[in-house]
Amino acid sequence: MDVTSADPRHVLQSVFGYDSFRPHQGEIIERITRGRNALVIMPTGGGKSLCYQIPALVRDGVGIVVSPLISLMQDQVDALQQLGIRAAVLNSSLSASERRIVEAQFAHGELDLCYVAPERVMRDRFIAAMKQTNVALIAIDEAHCISQWGHDFRPEYLQLSTLRETFPHVPTIGVTATADPPTQEVILERLHMSEDDLFVTGFDRPNINYRVVPKKRNPKQQLLQFIESEHRNDDSEHRHDSGIVYCLSRKRVESTAKFLADQGYEALPYHAGLSGTKREEHQDRFLREPGLIMVATVAFGMGIDKPDVRFVAHLDVPKTMESYYQETGRAGRDGHPSNAWMAYRLSDIVRMRKIIQSSTDNEEYRWAQHHKLNALFGYCETTDCRRRVILNYFGETDLPVDCGNCDNCLRSIDTWDGTVAAQKVLSCIARTGQRFGASHITDVIRGADTEKVRKFGHNDISTYGIGSERSKQAWRSIIRQLVAKGMVHVDITGYGSLKLDESCRPVLRGNRDVEFRHEPEPVSKRSSTKTAKRSNAPESGEARDLFDALREVRTKLAREQDVPPYVVFGDKTLLAMVEHRPTTPKEFRQLHGVGDVKLERYADAFLDVVRTFQES
Structure with a gap:
């Protein structure tokens, strides 16, 4: 497919069959196309892949995509080949002869995108091949793997910092769906990027x-x-x-x-x-x-x-x-x-x-993981909108109203007035200098006689022993819920010390009440809970019959090519066929997800089905 130097929007429409970019996609794609770098934090299903696939097609040369899993590479390549894009994988799943074919295609500039494992991309042989080839860009998928603060740290990703140093003038894009602010900072540092290169498009998945x-x-x-x-x-x-x-x-x-x-x-x-x-x-x-x-x-x-x-x-x-x-x-x-x-x-x-x-001897890493675990249990126990808690964790604080699509928003919760308990915790954190973690704060509040409490003189401060009536587990739950509410932050780079957020001031002054969850309650009956539908497919009648017939054609075409059915067309495109009933190639081309190559490959098969239903 020869689309080099084409306009990104034209590629979006003619190759991928989409009418318009999603939020921030156009800006990111334009940035990479012009040769600049970007770290993109975008939710699953938000369109991260297009942010490097389109620039790789527009820019001259081959796009290198570093990906951690063989299955991830193959799925992406299958989908790209369906669009007529020259894509290939280079990993351990290939035989020696298959590997030589891909290496030859790479060397002769016959690929638009080449997916490579992080271990292979850093081999001297591959680095030498890159130096002899016009590289359009370097994309690092699942970029959170480069940070030990992330949830899926992989040591082999650390070498990618050297890759950036070896090819400083090649635009680089890192993409991931999961990176909290500390993880974002580490990724930027290790990829030699600045804050100006960071794009956080949001973490919300409202569906x-x-x-x-x-x-x-x-x-x-x-x-x-x-x-x-x-x-x-x-x-x-x-x-x-x-x-x-x-x-x-x-x-x-x-x-x-x-x-x-x-x-x-x-x-x-x-x-x-x-x-x-x-x-x-x-x-x-x-x-x-x-x-x-x-x-x-x-x-x-x-x-x-x-x-x-x-x-x-x-x-x-x-x-x-x-x-x-x-x-x-x-x-x-x-x-x-x-x-x-x-x-x-x-x-x-x-x-x-x-x-x-037991997973590691790295004390700093263990502190980070304990904090992340506490945040998860705070989420489990929270009385707030769950979506708001998730977004707060990733640094988004602008959800204006409750989501209306989580159990806490859709049913009543057994809660108790925790204002005084919250004030005790917040005051104790302040009086101990915001330098200590949840375990020590709990010991001070409960009046524990520990060496650490005595060492720092915390047995003499006003908050010592003010919460002896509650168990250690109860105070830990309260602290986790305060973290979940965003009133307290955990400094994972400072051995888990608790830090006060500005939002806690009204509570300390007595101008805001705080509710905590009692023992978790079972989910209410289905009649009082909003539930997701099975799918958007028609439930019955002629529309359902057409949808099922289209699915059968899709399955047949997928089996013939040995690819998953959604690689041919997703349900969204089939539903568009049911709704718009195209009968000509021109009408078929207007459907969501139909580009020029898929129009040529599949129009006749699907149009025959639609016409049959039109005539019956």
Whole structure:
């Protein structure tokens, strides 16, 4: 495809079939096209990939995309090749002969985009090849992996700083959906970028309904109740919803997958204990088959582009807010209503703390992970709008009203007036100089006689022992909820010291009340809860029949090419066919997601179906 020097908007329309850029996309693409750098923090499904794919097509040369997972690379390349773009992967999945072919294409300038693993991109041989080739740009996908403060730090990503030094004049773009402010600072530093290069387009996913429930004795039954009430359709012909269930251990993955299969669901396990062949088989089925539920550890998910995942459920809490945000973000990438459901119990925090303590000897890193875990449990226990808590965590404080699409917004919560308790905590943090973490603040408030309390003379300050009536666990919960409300921040670069936010001043002055959550209450009955629809597909009648017929054609075409169905067209495009009923190639070209290449490849097949329904 020869689109070099074309206008980015023309490429957007003619290649990708989209009418207009999403917010900030145009600005970022223009910046990279002009040879400048950018770090882009954009929510899942927000269009991060286009921010480097279009400049790679417009600029002269090949775009290098550094990506952490083989499955992520292959999915992107499959989709790009469907658009007529010359894209390839260069990783360990290739045979020696396949690798030589790609290397030759790279050397001769026959690729628009080349996806490479971070380990391979830093090899002397590949660096030498880059020096002999016109490189259009360097894109670093999942850029949060470069920071030890991130939730998925990968040491091999540290070398990418050297890549920037080796090619200082090649525009570089880092993209990720999950990076809080401290992580953003580290990424900028290691990629030799400035604050001017940072683009934070927002973290909100308004189509996702967030819900957290207390975990009972039989969490699998709770999960089944959630799936049955929200996603099951008695008409088996129309059971097309896909979902992901996350569990912490391999044992729970296996038992949960079997449990769901026994209930009549198509459910598959995915964890590191399975063979590579079996994992690949299960992932391939999940991408290609409708209505399949993947039960998995965190080994599954990064780079999964399946757009029609209708729910993500957590039977165990993840380690961090970033992990939670990223994993729930795999639901509803197509923008349609979707659900994020999680079951938790307070004892989970003990188990997660042990995992963190045993994972590394790096004390600074452990402090960071403990803070992130505390923030997640604060989210679980909060009485505020859950979406606001998520956005506050990532530095967004401008959600003007409650979202109206989370359990806290949609049902009443058993709360208690925690104003005095909040004042005690906030005062204690202030009187100890905002230099200490939650554990020490709890000891001071409860009047504990510890060496650290005596060393700093905190047994002589006015807040010593003012909260002896509550347990250590209760004060820890209060502190987590204050963090979740944004009144207290945790300095993860300062060994977890608690810092007061300006928003706490009205509380200290007695001008603002604070409510805390009592023991978590079960989710109210379905009648009092807003729920996500299964999908936006027509429920019945002639429109549903046409939609199903279009799906059959899409599945047939996908099987012939050995790609997932959504790579041919997403449901959004099929729904546009149902709504607009195109009968000519010109009308077909106007549909969302139809570019010039897909018009040529697929118009006849889909138009035949539409015409058949028009004539009947």
